[in-house]
Amino acid sequence: MTDRSLLILPGDGIGPEVMAEVRKVIDWFGSAQGITFDVSEDLVGGAAYDAHGVPLTDATMAKAQEVDAVLLGAVGGPAYDDLDFSVKPERGLLRLRKEMDLYANLRPAQCFDALADFSSLKREVVSGLDIMILRELTSGVYFGEPRGIHTEGNERVGINTQRYTEGEIARAARSAFELARRRNNKVCSMEKANVMESGILWRDVVNEIHAAEYGDVELSHMYADNGAMQLVRAPKQFDVILTDNLFGDILSDCAAMLTGSLGMLPSASLGAPMANGRPKAMYEPVHGSAPDITGQGKANPIACILSFAMALRYSFDLGDEATRLERAVEGVLADGARTADLMGPEGGTPISTSEMGDAIVAKLAS
Amino acid sequence: MTDRSLLILPGDGIGPEVMAEVRKVIDWFGSAQGITFDVSEDLVGGAAYDAHGVPLTDATMAKAQEVDAVLLGAVGGPAYDDLDFSVKPERGLLRLRKEMDLYANLRPAQCFDALADFSSLKREVVSGLDIMILRELTSGVYFGEPRGIHTEGNERVGINTQRYTEGEIARAARSAFELARRRNNKVCSMEKANVMESGILWRDVVNEIHAAEYGDVELSHMYADNGAMQLVRAPKQFDVILTDNLFGDILSDCAAMLTGSLGMLPSASLGAPMANGRPKAMYEPVHGSAPDITGQGKANPIACILSFAMALRYSFDLGDEATRLERAVEGVLADGARTADLMGPEGGTPISTSEMGDAIVAKLAS
Numbered sequence: 026m027t028d029r030s031l032l033i034l035p036g037d038g039i040g041p042e043v044m045a046e047v048r049k050v051i052d053w054f055g056s057a058q059g060i061t062f063d064v065s066e067d068l069v070g071g072a073a074y075d076a077h078g079v080p081l082t083d084a085t086m087a088k089a090q091e092v093d094a095v096l097l098g099a100v101g102g103p104a105y106d107d108l109d110f111s112v113k114p115e116r117g118l119l120r121l122r123k124e125m126d127l128y129a130n131l132r133p134a135q136c137f138d139a140l141a142d143f144s145s146l147k148r149e150v151v152s153g154l155d156i157m158i159l160r161e162l163t164s165g166v167y168f169g170e171p172r173g174i175h176t177e178g179n180e181r182v183g184i185n186t187q188r189y190t191e192g193e194i195a196r197a198a199r200s201a202f203e204l205a206r207r208r209n210n211k212v213c214s215m216e217k218a219n220v221m222e223s224g225i226l227w228r229d230v231v232n233e234i235h236a237a238e239y240g241d242v243e244l245s246h247m248y249a250d251n252g253a254m255q256l257v258r259a260p261k262q263f264d265v266i267l268t269d270n271l272f273g274d275i276l277s278d279c280a281a282m283l284t285g286s287l288g289m290l291p292s293a294s295l296g297a298p299m300a301n302g303r304p305k306a307m308y309e310p311v312h313g314s315a316p317d318i319t320g321q322g323k324a325n326p327i328a329c330i331l332s333f334a335m336a337l338r339y340s341f342d343l344g345d346e347a348t349r350l351e352r353a354v355e356g357v358l359a360d361g362a363r364t365a366d367l368m369g370p371e372g373g374t375p376i377s378t379s380e381m382g383d384a385i386v387a388k389l390a391s
Numbered sequence: 392m393t394d395r396s397l398l399i400l401p402g403d404g405i406g407p408e409v410m411a412e413v414r415k416v417i418d419w420f421g422s423a424q425g426i427t428f429d430v431s432e433d434l435v436g437g438a439a440y441d442a443h444g445v446p447l448t449d450a451t452m453a454k455a456q457e458v459d460a461v462l463l464g465a466v467g468g469p470a471y472d473d474l475d476f477s478v479k480p481e482r483g484l485l486r487l488r489k490e491m492d493l494y495a496n497l498r499p500a501q502c503f504d505a506l507a508d509f510s511s512l513k514r515e516v517v518s519g520l521d522i523m524i525l526r527e528l529t530s531g532v533y534f535g536e537p538r539g540i541h542t543e544g545n546e547r548v549g550i551n552t553q554r555y556t557e558g559e560i561a562r563a564a565r566s567a568f569e570l571a572r573r574r575n576n577k578v579c580s581m582e583k584a585n586v587m588e589s590g591i592l593w594r595d596v597v598n599e600i601h602a603a604e605y606g607d608v609e610l611s612h613m614y615a616d617n618g619a620m621q622l623v624r625a626p627k628q629f630d631v632i633l634t635d636n637l638f639g640d641i642l643s644d645c646a647a648m649l650t651g652s653l654g655m656l657p658s659a660s661l662g663a664p665m666a667n668g669r670p671k672a673m674y675e676p677v678h679g680s681a682p683d684i685t686g687q688g689k690a691n692p693i694a695c696i697l698s699f700a701m702a703l704r705y706s707f708d709l710g711d712e713a714t715r716l717e718r719a720v721e722g723v724l725a726d727g728a729r730t731a732d733l734m735g736p737e738g739g740t741p742i743s744t745s746e747m748g749d750a751i752v753a754k755l756a757s
């Protein structure tokens with residue numbers, strides 16, 4: 026018996042392939058360490074649409090609400106590009122985030138030393154990089170009403186609404202300050218307070234929460250466009266970056282690319298604590314469904330495996346086990362294990378998705 | 392007598408210093424080439440607020456509407472940070488853009504070979520970089536209504552509205568396709584059609600304009616967050632990037648920083664043709680007012696001088712003269728002339744703002 030429950034949603038494209046490697050890691054923790062999980066699996070995205078005509082069924086949604094953590098692979102693919110907006114694969118993901126109220130999206134951008142040369146940036150600019158972007162995930166312009174395309178006079182008009190309440194900003198800010206306390210105690214908040222009233226409110230509320238509750242954390246503010254520049258110029262100046270849904274979407278991807286390989290990067294999306302004290306939580310790799318390499322054994326499972334490491338740390342309070350898993354990944358990379366996406370100009374023979382999973386499990390056991 | 396009119400708005404901070412160097416270039420074209428300009432000068436931003444209580448007077452606005460081209464230095468500074476939103480220095484700039492209806496913001500990101508090592512990116516990733524971002528500048532979330540901060544129940548709510556009409560998208564798209572025809576004939580349009588209806592309309596209208604009028608131009612689409620990643624990963628894949636106001640704000644700054652020095656980058660903001668055939672136009676450096684170095688002779692005037700080169704090309708159809716000025720800038724850089732912002736790790740003695748202006752004029756004459 027275990028009191029740790031996981032719902033695995035492999036999704037589309039390479040999702041199922043990389044999730045199979047996470048299964049090996051989960052199994053190893055159970056058999057070798059006695060750390061067991063109650064694992065169930067279901068459909069999301071295009072896979073759910075194909076089976077049920079919707080990118081996420083109500084039954085799957087209900088299951089996601091019950092478990093301690095959801096592990097998601099990836100959604101989307103060219104087969105679904107022409108679907109109606111309301112049933113696009115991404116809507117399944119957005120529904121999970123919205124109904125589980127996963128308001129804090131944690132996007133680490135870490136540069137493994139063995140891979141620093143894969144970055145388009147100079148080694149000295151990125152080696153040792155370790156920043157965390159906290160993107161507000163359940164509000165802002167991707168959710169605000171009114172929205173849609175309608176006709177005015179004789180032309181179409183497209184509308185979306187950027188809308189933030191004080192409470193939405195406050196809880197994201199608290200998550201960022203809490204994170205910073207466990208890291209290097211610095212938060213930089215990014216918005217466009219110079220041209221957007223929602224940015225002015227964002228800055229005011231962050232300042233108020235800081236003054237009232239987190240005076241020990243170093244706080245700075247930056248306009249989001251300058252933030253994009255500073256990430257490119259000198260990313261190591263940051264510890265935790267706090268920003269809204271839309272700016273976080275762009276800035277977290279910009280930061281991700283600084284590290285040189287998206288195949289490496291995990292993410293966590295956290296909400297409020299449940300009855301058992303664990304936060305509502307979903308973990309997923311940053312990379313997409315990569316339809317171009319689906320089914321070829323070329324996918325890099327590391328981002329998905331590191332997402333499970335984040336689950337160990339943030340959902341199950343297994344920080345030591347998370348670190349052990351992260352060290353195992355670092356170890357196999359230092360040993361020279363490379364999937365196809367990590368082939369440098371020096372060449373070499375890539376290992377398969379499955380071989381990378383096996384290597385990580387072997388390193389865990391060593 | 393000349394039929395070429397210029398309104399110079401030096402603005403705040405280093406604005407007046409860099410504009411003084413542009414004056415030298417303008418004077419040289421007049422005295423050495425017989426290419427003369429009717430030049431007037433006025434206030435904008437904090438300087439206008441200090442004199443008149445508003446960041447742009449109606450009289451200055453009227454003058455800007457009459458001239459062929461406005462040259463603007465920079466606005467803003469810490470003295471104005473606590474002003475009411477409605478009279479912040481940036482509002483003066485936004486008013487100019489809005490009332491002149493300067494819908495096409497051209498942001499070149501070019502990497503001068505002599506300065507490629509200043510980039511945080513590897514030399515091979517950026518050397519020879521020459522991309523142009525066309526940012527829609529008069530609509531979108533920085534202008535849409537409703538906007539503001541109000542109270543709902545017992546909490547504040549901040550709202551902005553992303554709103555694009557078909558016509559607004561169409562004219563920006565046409566500008567991008569026209570630009571591409573004069574460059575490498577490729578346009579990549581960026582939005583978030585996967586999660587925003589305004590992005591869906593954007594993509595649809597761009598496709599329609601392309602099919603109807605610009606089938607000879609190569610068109611691709613990219614989600615804006617992926618665009619940020621691709622700019623960092625491999626910026627030379629792009630020719631013209633077409634995007635909206637907010638995404639363009641972030642992406643153009645991200646692209647600017649790839650080149651390694653913001654002090655180098657000009658911009659143009661163009662509107663519809665006037666009665667004389669010239670477009671409504673404003674030219675300005677990308678850099679800000681840099682209050683930390685104001686009045687010390689440390690500012691780099693090159694961005695402002697290259698902005699005047701864009702004026703020569705886009706307002707006055709003086710492409711050869713624009714190229715001559717750009718070559719002069721390239722020449723002084725190749726000769727080793729460096730303002731303080733261009734000091735590399737190898738050291739050396741920086742020249743002043745004024746010395747850089749003199750060097751460029753001397754190179755023009757040589």
Ligand SMILES: [Mg+2]
Pocket residue numbers: 273274275278616617
């Ligand atoms: Mg994104």
Ligand SMILES: [Mg+2]
Pocket residue numbers: 250251639640641644
């Ligand atoms: Mg900007």
